Amino acid sequence: MKSLVLEQKHELSLRDFPQIDREEEVLGPREVRIKLHTVGICGSDVHYYTHGRIGPFVVTEPMILGHEASGTVIEIGDEVTTLAVGDRVCAEPGIPDPNSRATRLGIYNVDPAVRFWATPPVHGILRPTCVHPEAFTFKLPDAVSFAEAAMVEPLAVGVHAATKARVKPGDIGVVMGAGPIGLVTALSALAAGCARVYVTDLAEKKLEIAASLSPAIVPVNVGRETLAERVLAETDGWGADVVWEATGSPKAAAGVFEPLAPGGCVTLIGGQPDPISYDAGAAMVREARVENIFRYAHVFPRCLAMLASGAIDVKPLITRTFAFDDSVAAFERAAEAPPEDVKMQIELPQ
The missing domain is CATH 3.90.180.10 (Medium-chain alcohol dehydrogenases, catalytic domain)
Incomplete structure (x- = not known):
């Protein structure tokens, strides 16, 4: 064989x-x-x-x-x-x-x-x-x-990440990274109820693909502008309700709390090859909730149902x-x- x-x-x-x-x-x-x-x-x-x-x-x-x-x-x-x-x-x-x-x-x-x-x-x-x-x-x-x-297998990661973040209808989300997992997470966040999702990357072509998926996806090229400034400017200074880190980059992970609203949630998806540090003080003053995901559980039937209905494409x-x-x-x-x-x-x- x-x-x-x-x-x-x-x-x-x-x-x-x-x-x-x-x-x-x-x-x-x-x-x-x-x-x-x-x-x-x-x-x-x-x-x-x-x-x-x-x-x-x-x-x-x-x-x-x-x-x-x-x-x-x-x-x-x-x-x-x-x-x-x-x-x-x-x-x-x-x-x-x-x-x-x-x-x-x-x-x-x-x-x-x-x-x-x-x-x-x-x-x-x-x-x-x-x-x-x-x-x-x-x-x-x-x-x-x-x-x-x-x-379905990569989509399951995004659905699991949206579930762990406890998305509520109307939430503003940020997905750091426009690779396959970042994009399925953005789609899952919208399906879960996010009103708008900012997706970041350095590659303009990936951001074009992200923007083409939904009018509710806002591409942000972090090589040209600062994510936190953009999100805060467009949320009356409040920030995003949920941030998903899907780059696997220590530099990106270090800034996960910058665009986050008080009481918001950070969900870490991207695998990190080495231990990383983030700003615990920034997390504290926001009373941020931090979630981690490892693969997924109990979501394959949900993914298939959403694909079949057209809720996710x-x-x-x-x-x-x-x-x-x-x-x-x-x-x-x-x-x-x-x-x-x-x-x-x-x-x-x-």
């Missing part, structure tokens, strides 16, 4: 991977076998390719990449009741320990034992088929395409699609981080 394999840092290959064939030969009673259709390229995939590690997760042996997936069920286990052969699905890539304390508390995303696709030592799904638990596999509404379904974020045979070139392109691209996807042979 040909797979996209990260052999080591800066080295990818498309080749047979007998190990995964052996591991997934037998289908469990509550598992399904999925024929993959579309897989998105995530920033974490690219980071493993360019750096060979993310924090404590180090690639020490060949690993299959990919975790943003949609496809079709081609086999079901004996005890599967909610899915059938032929169902179009997307899959939540993190599998927790069902008996862990975190899972029993409903916060399975922070279960230390969670097994997440394309996170060492767990293989990803840039390959023809995979086996996955029924409980973390979701049937697609008829109105949702395979390409949109492969966007992710199609403009899908800017480039590659054939599976061009996967190596796709990752080389993604590693260049072209400003005109938001989400690149790979389609597998059907």
